[in-house]
Amino acid sequence: MIEVEQLSKRYGPVTAVDDLSFTVRPGRVTGFLGPNGAGKSTTMRIILGLDTPTAGRALVGGRRYDGLVRPLREVGSLLDATALHAGRTARAHLLSIAQSNGIPRPRVTEVLRLTGLEGVAGRRAGGFSLGMKQRLGIAAAMLGDPPVLMFDEPVNGLDPEGIHWIRGFFRELAADGRTVLVSSHLMSEMAQTAEHLIIIGRGRLLADLPATELIESSARHDVLLRSPRAAELGRLIAARGGTANPQDDGALVVTGLDAAAVGELAASHGIALHALVPRQASLEDVYLDITGDSTDYRAGLS
């Protein structure tokens, strides 16, 4: 379990993390989402005892990270897959990390096999693709077989096969009863992996809820319809208190009436319907709604 309590981190006038509190529970994959610059990496560095918070605290398994005697046996983490010495082999890199925590040498071979790197163990890590470096970083996180795992943007640079592998891997870790926190700035990456979501923007907590509830919490429900007599139907919908927005392709998007009401209305006036689709906002849409005001850099629209 990871507990973040009223955490703040300021760099001079810039507030990276602002009174942030959340709990990451074991047995499920928790997605840690937010736009770039939202404070995800800073929060993770504070949890790992690397950055000193301006206020508040973070606990792993009920203890501060810097109080852990053999931290890799308690928490595995991957912050930056490119944090390697280019001239060191994958095996030597992992061995040096294992030795620092008294982890026996055979475990290095095990994590190399676990991440599919046994064939390149003797090669210098500088020549690895970003995807291979991600695997090497995950191998390092797994060295201590820890109950708590944290990954910062682990999907970056992975090929489709790698992405499929990593999703299954995270779910397996959670199914083992481990605490798994995975950060991303893309909802699409999390939608298929995370059961629980923690969303932050500008260092503040925006949402902390199960992924399924996030969709239901959205106000964006509408009905898409196509009809040869769309204009006439649109006026009828408006008369019933609904709103019908004509689309460029001739379809109508209806809010204020559900699909059943629209269907009944069309039938009672003998209007044919070619399509009647109840729509719900996607996770991506909801995510953009939530974080829309907190993006530091957005594409100019004006």
Added chain:
Amino acid sequence: MTVPSLATRARDLLASEWTKFRSVRSTYWALLVAVVTPVAVSTVVAFAFATTPKSGPSPDPLLPGVISLEYAVIAVSTLGVLMFTGEYSTGLIRVTFTAAPRRRAVLAAKATVLAAVTLVAGEVVAFASFGLVQAILAGHHEGVSLSHPGVPGAVLCAGLLLCVCALLGLALGAVTRHTAGGIAATIAVIAVPAIAGLLPSPWSGRIGRFTLLEAAQQVSTLHPSASLFAPAWSLLVVLAWPAAALAAAAVLITRRDP
């Protein structure tokens, strides 16, 4: 889970730093340069000594070996600087400090590994140079034997220079966290005070006695200079430089976010 003893944790960190040290090529290049250059330079200087026409008292027979060691200073200090800055520049330092949150223990482990290797390398160079230089000087009846009083101690002390400069580099690498800055700082700390030698007579010694290179020469010659500290005090000066830099590194390493 039982808490491992302090000795076990120290051994783990030493093993980790030793693996890092021996698994990159720059280590071997730096050590090769640090060993070969001074041995080669010492023979050249010895020939120059032996063939220069004599006027006044004959020069210190240990001087060629001492001077030549200074040519290894850049190689070993760079080796020391890179032990930290190589990790800062790649972000690997975060992996290191995540695995070992007691950062001063990491500093101590790196310093121990580096000191052990550069001490051995320094003594190998000092004694190899001594042997070569005396063999050349002996041909001109100016050599001195290892059994001569004061010689073993002086040669041992000469060999310390590489270890001292390497540790200075390590500490300044941790302070600057930047390879170019670390190397520049180390060279500056070692070489700039040597300008004191250009000052007029009483001041060259009064300031020079505190400089690393002057003090290092004072402990490794047969005929110590009267204007500097006595060899025992000069040895303290030599050791004080890396000690002070390591103390600064120990303070800063826990205060700054990596």
